[in-house]
Amino acid sequence: MKKNIFTLAATVAFVLASNAQKVDFEEYDLTNGMHVILHQDNTAPIVTTSVMYHVGAKDEEPNRTGMAHFFEHLLFEGTKNIKKGDWFKIVSSNGGTNNANTTDDRTYYYEVFPSNNLELGLWMESERLMHPVIKQEGVDTQNEVVKEEKRLRVDNQPYSRFLENVKKHMFKKHPYKGTTIGKMKHLDAATLDEFLAFNKKFYIPNNATLVVAGDINIQETKKLIKAYFGPIPKGKNIIRNFPKEDPIEKEFKAKAYDPNIQIPAIVAAYRTPSMKTRDARVLDMISSYLSSGKSSVLYKKLVDKKKMAFQAGAFNLSQEDYGTYILYALPLGANTLDDLIKEIDVEIDKIQNELISEKSFQKLQNKFENDFVNSNSNIEGIANSLARFNVLYGNTNLINTEIDIYRSITRKEIQTVAQKYLNKKQRLVMEYLPESKK
Template sequence: MKPKFILSLLLSGFYLVATAQQVKFTEFDLDNGLHVILHEDKTAPVVVVSVMYHVGSKDEQPERTGFAHFFEHLLFEGSPNMKRGEFMKIVSSNGGDNNANTSQDRTYYYESFPSNQLELGLWLESERMLHPKIDVAGVKTQNEVVKEEKRMRMDNSPYGKFTQNIFTNLFEGHPYRWQPIGSMEHLDAATLPEFLAFFKKYYAPNNAVLTIAGDIDPGKTKELVKKYFDEVPKGAPVVKQKFELKPITKQIIDTAYDANIQIPAIFAAYRVPGMQSRDNKVLGLISTLLSGGGSSRLSTKLVDDKKTALQVAAFNYSLEDYGAYITFALPNNNTPLNDLLKDIDAEVERLKTDLISESEYTKLQNQFENGFISANSKMLGVAENLASGYTFQNKNTNDINEELNVVKSITREEIREVARKYLNQNQRVVLYYLPQK
């Protein structure tokens, strides 16, 4: 396998916080509690219609995992006004594309259309929210789809279960300990009334954000939103359960075996604050410093100079309640995994003792700012970042415009202190990920 494969695998499902400066928007609430965000951009004749529901795998019961991800699929089944399986056909036949994804904290649906199809996008999402087709036939169909997805992405994918093994230990006592795809046994055992109850509780307008970005007239769009979403009934308030985890005070060592790999890997994971924390943003800079590009510290040391690693990386897996700061390496020339871990640890310790140089600091700031611009160069990025700011930053939609200034205010001293606070060996999980004979 190519060494770069695992890095793309690790990053494929992560929410990357990156925004452009001064994204203009308007926002309002419908009487049923639906929060609506509008962003006008006449650059191209396209429009994105998206809905973010504040429900993910952490909202599931331990004996019924996988529900949120299951609904990501189930809500494409249709409605009384749409035949089963017609949702995506309607989108594609009108020049659009669509998708959805689920994390531990939210479920996100979107359609991208030529701007003259804005009303169609609003109708589709209102149908999904108002009266989706949830029946035995749809549940059975999507159950098989989810099982196949699990086989492809986890069971038969190289390194596909590393997060499962890490999170089981890192988040013991929290729903983050299971993966969004959940347990197939739980889904098999679930009844139709359980699925209906889950939908009623979490997929109400007062637990959602509708974001429309692109070539729109805000006044006309507001009227269209009312036309299609006013009739959706408000749900009961969603009360999120709070989880307080005890600190990890002793290194946890685990081993996992994977029949899909030939090259072993070494992972080290630290439990860190969630995405609302300033320290979370500092950890994002630290991951860029250690492995953001070919000239980063870890890549230069292990891949270029010592040639002991085929690939090495550090990344901040950012979630709402907590986060996971993870390092990993693939060995070159049969280098012992413990040697790789020792060299990674040495670079982490250097962060905790020495201030990074002024040139490194400037490079970090430039990399982050470039990421902001790149992420919001398309309406899909703008729509998701607006929705995420409202959902996860205390209803502060303007977080999209504030975050760059926050990151620029982070000092070199702060980087050192955050590394000292969270990246300690007695606070982590070490996973040896080995080929299964």
């Protein structure tokens, strides 16, 4: 009976993936270098207008961290034609929603409107690019907003410094050693001229990808884009030459402290290749095998059966230049951090020395098929994927073909990649410990 249920699940996943419609799109460049991607879907009267700028925390000066994330906030302050405080009022009063987010590699802004407000969305994003108002008053306002965000999300949240401490040990040269939110003392010290210079350098059409997706007419949309974005002057080409990291050739250890926790954690971290590589996708599959859901290897072993841990897992943090593969666990009862890392290593050794079972492999394939279908299930998600694949991977059509990479991964390849990157001699082992309030 279990076998029949499993076969049914595999069949359903295959049918879902087979029926997932190809995402048709058209892309081209404006004369000022802005890349444009259009996706027409007239099934619902909504449209997403979005712009992804190829600027993130890694592009900041070492003594001015947090600038990219700060701009995510600052560029909602207003423009030459949008008064301070009016941005969100305009969006909501026209039936729309909007947001923005920043990573180490890019910054993304978007609006979702009823399709009869397409022109409004284009105008607002062109205003953000062409006529931003960057004054000391706005900088001071957003400085307090960012500080409050840091207090809420970092300073007062348990385990919120976990990744920060991993990164600072894994990266000694590359700017991935910092955090996206940055250091407040750097933002406090930044002058208005520095904010203006950052905007002038990175917020330029030739460092941006505009995506319009949804209920649109392609030709009419092109005319509007040309009218609103065509006149924006091209900026200077951005040259990136980040330092390369030296290989990790022996295991090293570290400790980090968090005043907001009572239960410690053990972490094993490995430096891995760029998100653009095939190996990065294989590592995605390995992390899912180890810790995706309650039936995954680490949860089932450490949490469910042996009851050695409150929580255990793995994730592959893939980024544009490098990745970081992280394994972690929080001990339960009298079990120690050393006990947990030994048990985790047993499971890594198994992957390196044995092929995972056919059943586990099929389960992985089903999960990635399902994720693929879900990622393209709405206009907002499609717009994000189109922008991301273009800006970070240089291949917009991965929205349709990346799943083929996952489908082609074999059990032997999972074993080989685990051997290559999850090597005990090439890792950080970090104890993440409670810090005394005293």
